[in-house]
Amino acid sequence: xxxxxxxxxxxxxxxxxxxxxxxxxxxxxxxxxxxxxxxxxxxxxxxxxxxxxxxxxxxxxxxxxxxxxxxxxxxxxxxxxxxxxxxxxxxxxxxxxxxxxxxxxxxxxxxxxxxxxxxxxxxxxxxxxxxxxxxxxxxxxxxxxxxxxxxxxxxxxxxxxxxxxxxxxxxxxxxxxxxxxxxxxxxxxxxxxxxxxxxxxxxxxxxxxxxxxxxxxxxxxxxxxxxxxxxxxxxxxxxxxxxxxxxxxxxxxxxxxxxxxxxxxxxxxxxxxxxxxxxxxxxxxxxxxxxxxxxxxx
DNA sequence: CATGGTCAAGTGGCA
DNA sequence: TGCCACTTGACCATG
Numbered sequence: 001x002x003x004x005x006x007x008x009x010x011x012x013x014x015x016x017x018x019x020x021x022x023x024x025x026x027x028x029x030x031x032x033x034x035x036x037x038x039x040x041x042x043x044x045x046x047x048x049x050x051x052x053x054x055x056x057x058x059x060x061x062x063x064x065x066x067x068x069x070x071x072x073x074x075x076x077x078x079x080x081x082x083x084x085x086x087x088x089x090x091x092x093x094x095x096x097x098x099x100x101x102x103x104x105x106x107x108x109x110x111x112x113x114x115x116x117x118x119x120x121x122x123x124x125x126x127x128x129x130x131x132x133x134x135x136x137x138x139x140x141x142x143x144x145x146x147x148x149x150x151x152x153x154x155x156x157x158x159x160x161x162x163x164x165x166x167x168x169x170x171x172x173x174x175x176x177x178x179x180x181x182x183x184x185x186x187x188x189x190x191x192x193x194x195x196x197x198x199x200x201x202x203x204x205x206x207x208x209x210x211x212x213x214x215x216x217x218x219x220x221x222x223x224x225x226x227x228x229x230x231x232x233x234x235x236x237x238x239x240x241x242x243x244x245x246x247x248x249x250x251x252x253x254x255x256x257x258x259x260x261x262x263x264x265x266x267x268x269x270x271x272x273x274x275x276x277x278x279x280x281x282x283x284x285x286x287x288x289x290x291x292x293x294x295x296x297x298x
Numbered sequence: 299c300a301t302g303g304t305c306a307a308g309t310g311g312c313a
Numbered sequence: 314t315g316c317c318a319c320t321t322g323a324c325c326a327t328g
Binding site for chain 3: 299300301302303304305306307308309310311312313
Binding site: 029076114115116121124127158192 | 304305306307308309310
């Protein structure tokens, strides 16, 4: 029926013209040398630029945007309140959230792939929970809803097994209420990892967690479900408008050789929403430029 | 100042 | 046992 399309994390236009970015980072050695005070400096600049990106989105009628996980460098190593600039950063995040809410932008985040709630290693699970709580705390500071309307999307990762499912569910139980209310899970592209079908039967059935349908990943691991069935099944797991991911193969579309799973700079086809009302993140390397090109497709 | 190598993370495959 | 690929964009050293 209809779909709103957005982009992810980086605005190439603003980055090029004014060095506006939310991804100022440092390597480990620099963190060890300069510590949380420098992390705080970078986070302050990143949070300030998040406001500018969201204002730019509003001016360009963009209603779906993924917030970068790179705003806080080395956030695994400290708490937000440890940062010397915490008050100013929290203020920036609140302003950013206000911009998003006022201009009707739907925001989400996608914590990195080293979040592994089902890991066999307790330290990995602890670090994963810390990472998710960090993201949820940022959304709290932004004033975003504690619901799947502002989702934190993760992969289960690893190989599918009932042991993995049980460990994952046990770790999920340890999350804060707001974090649980935002958490959603995405299908993987690896044949041994979690498909839409497996997420549905083993996680959704257990805890009613929504499933982020990734069109591209599904092509590599459909687990016997055609796209339409997988998408509609995933859509009905959501208690708000679903938010899905769309990308196309760089290899097949842009005349290069390499991993067919690599994302193309742009997308080339209309997204089939199968009559559902959905939001879609374009995962294309040309970011907002890919979104503009998509809008011009007929 | 441009370029290209390096760096983070966890897992699984493979020697 | 341990190394490499996987992925991706920013960092940072080199020239």
